[in-house]
Amino acid sequence: AQSVTQLDSHVSVSEGTPVLLRCNYSSSYSPSLFWYVQHPNKGLQLLLKYTSAATLVKGINGFEAEFKKSETSFHLTKPSAHMSDAAEYFCVVSDWGKLIFGQGTELSVKP
């Protein structure tokens, strides 16, 4: 069965410093992986997706993620955090169209 594990429930960074949100996946075949963001009282928004093309995936708002098969990881990064990045982030694996979400990582950004 497909699954994802987000290794941190909460990450706090200062504005202008790098962001790293960690995700490991488990899959019996080459997975499709996504990162979604959820701002308070807003819907889920797709940040980026990996679909077996390039292993380094660029998304919106300066985020990117690297698929590492040897480490079964799909970590999300951003070089410089902005206050508006504060939100809940979900690592997601697709199981034939059904999305399986991780528990989420809450990102706080300090001024």
Place this chain on the structure above:
Amino acid sequence: EAGVAQSPRYKIIEKRQSVAFWCNPISGHATLYWYQQILGQGPKLLIQFQNNGVVDDSQLPKDRFSAERLKGVDSTLKIQPAKLEDSAVYLCASFPKGGQDTDTQYFGPGTRLTVL
């Protein structure tokens, strides 16, 4: 294009009452999903429709939850009777075609249900 619409945005009910949520997917999207997101957790799939047929409802508590998608467009999710543990955000998502991992699911804003 217009996004996924959901209503109401918020609902507060007493336990044992019934409640219904409505979802209008993006025009032309054949696949529709309902997810339940309990506070502090990631969304969990409740039911998946392809057009007006159910593809997967294995996670739907069928003793109290029901869902339909008449005419393959709008969908309603009902809870009867509600329990305290049903307090959650109910998210609707749609998908341009079924079973393709590379396509993106589009989410509505959700309905936040509080059961007292």
